[in-house]
Amino acid sequence: MRTHFDLIVVGGGIMGTFHAYHAARQNKSVLLLEKDNFPVGATVRNFGQAVPSGLAGRWFHYGRRSLELYQELQAKTDLTVRKNGSVYIASDADEWQLANELYDYYQKIDYPCELLSRESCLEKYPYLQKEYPVGAVFFPGELTVDSPKLMKQFLAYCSEQEGVTYINNATVVECQSSNGKATVRLTNQKTFEASKVLICNGHEFRMLYPELFAQSGLIVSKLQMLQTVAFPELNMKGNILTGLTIRRYESFQQLPSYANLTTPAHYEELKKWGIHVLFKQALDGSVVVGDSHEYAGAQNVDDLGYHINDYINQLIIDEAKRIVSFPVEKMQMSWAGFYSQTSDEIYEHDIDEHIRIITGIGGKGMTSSGGYAEETIARIYS
Template sequence: MPSYDLIVIGAGTLGTFHAYHAAKAGQRVLLLEKDRYPIGATVRNFGQVVPSGLAGRWFDYGRRSLEIYQEIQQQTDLTVRQNGTIYIASDADEWALANELHDRYQRIGYTSELLSKTQCLVKYPSLQPDYVAGGLYFPQEMSVEPEQMINRLLAYVQQKYSVDYRPGSVVIDAESNSAGVTVTLSNRTQFQGGRVLICSGHEVRLLFPDVLAGANLVVSKLQMLLAEPVAGLELPGNILTGLTIRRYEAFQECPSYANLPTPDNLAELKKWGIHILFKQATDGSIIVGDSHEYAKATEAEDLGYHTQDYINELMLAEAQRIVTFPLTIRKTWAGFYSQTKDEIFEYDVTDNIHIITGIGGKGMSSGAGFAEATIGRFATN
């Protein structure tokens, strides 16, 4: 039976970065993925690495993640582009929050720049002038192409650090024994590991379903849109908007957030958890979104796998209030991720079987730094 120091179950961003850090530290690592390639939240997102929107330890993990992405990008092309993030405030309340967050980041040495309305329109001429009150810019933040990034990272950890990656491997059991943990696949193949880490995303029924059923995990369903390229259009970096300022955790910690009113024209958007973001892919297409609907993880089917035209129309109408270029939709999709009120779900089934899931929408921005900390903690145990 093949034996490893660490077996990671789930090859999304969270699982793969845990495998990367463990292998980099000299461990023999097996990485198992139930599908032929990752198809979950890791590839159904904007590909924005934006620690600025995170709070608490997740900001710290995000800040470290920027460094990790840069380190790997110097070795292999993960599609990482340090092209910055802008939050566009649309009214005085959002602008006040932008100023407060800027002040906080100035105190801790995280580079940000306040841009006037005129400066925003010079840097981002495709914005609707009537929308813009000002902007908060983070030059060090990044974007990636999600599907390309994870597949290139998987190739890199195999080639550089000899991670044994096995897609199409459905794990049905992990059982502790005197030698560590035995992992069994659906085809009855078995592997031995000193430690097993389960990064199962929003999948809560294959392994330790009783544990995950009691974890108070919630699945969020997101709708996103892909618009056709527009001739001559260049959108530098990640463009986040007033609704994002009203939603992201970093702004919620600002002094004036508690008294933030919701204008009547935003009430229906808020009901569906909509905040508008734009990111231009390397082929010129434009990702627009997103919305948020919620269900208990054990009742995720209730969300359905369809997309609602009504939600897409709400997003498009708000997007066209923000930008001047036309949005001709090529395709729409739904993404799913699990989250918990406790920031993330971490559970030790035994001393050497660990579940880590429910990172929510923070995985792309902070997963690399978080995984490094987790592997470091394991090393000291």
């Protein structure tokens, strides 16, 4: 087996894999190292929604490009990509005002969307509680995926069709530069060399450069998500986002009315736990529902705990029941996910000219990693 590559990527989540993919497309020799048997971090513990409409600034543009990339890949291998759109359902006058402003904003930059009246919402989404919608804004071009299946297929495609050397169960414990190259060492003492190493470590801060991460300002968000039993008669297409999402996502925060937004009393406890309720029906007919957000600094991740808080789950379920009419309380499982984030949009740090750390993308990873990684690789090899 070869031991020298043009690029080594540490971390086989969506961020790392897209960097490996784009480098391989530029005919670079690429080694992708994943510490687990299969990626089990934020990449596979999310909703599986590609929703550029919720992002702001350059991240919207990365997300829009990522939609194209997902669809290009889907034409070559089944990544479970489904183009069923996203809808933000407003439940009060303030949310409806923001939905209208977002519609106006995206009309100006030619990003397809449409406004839906209350009657149109209930006709298009008959599983909504009749009292919930005031109106909605719909984005027909956005995508839904099954994250674990997508990652398995994407990794296989990169390995089999793009020439990426992928090694799982490969924990990197050392990364150093010398003599014009970088060397990584695994727990089994194997070493690999490359002219460039990208470390896409998610919220794993202990294996490499722990002192750096302790001072990085990175924080970790713990989220709770749930999955219902299968509802074979339910036809819930696309990404179903709600009034709480309108109150949370970055794209709405840039709008004129957002500064005057107040929190109704019935949202106060949900806001305390960072809860915004959204839905996505999985391929088996079950529905993924969530989520909450609790935070800790990079050096205090253990404070978040590994447990599931039943009180938080019940808050999510109670709000979900206010929104949809099917028996959403019939749950089969719940889980905790973790992702790292920073106040600076993303954490990019050059150890030296050969080693770069890229993490802290927050909740934008599934939507925008494709476009972001494409730009990063183009810059490295320009």
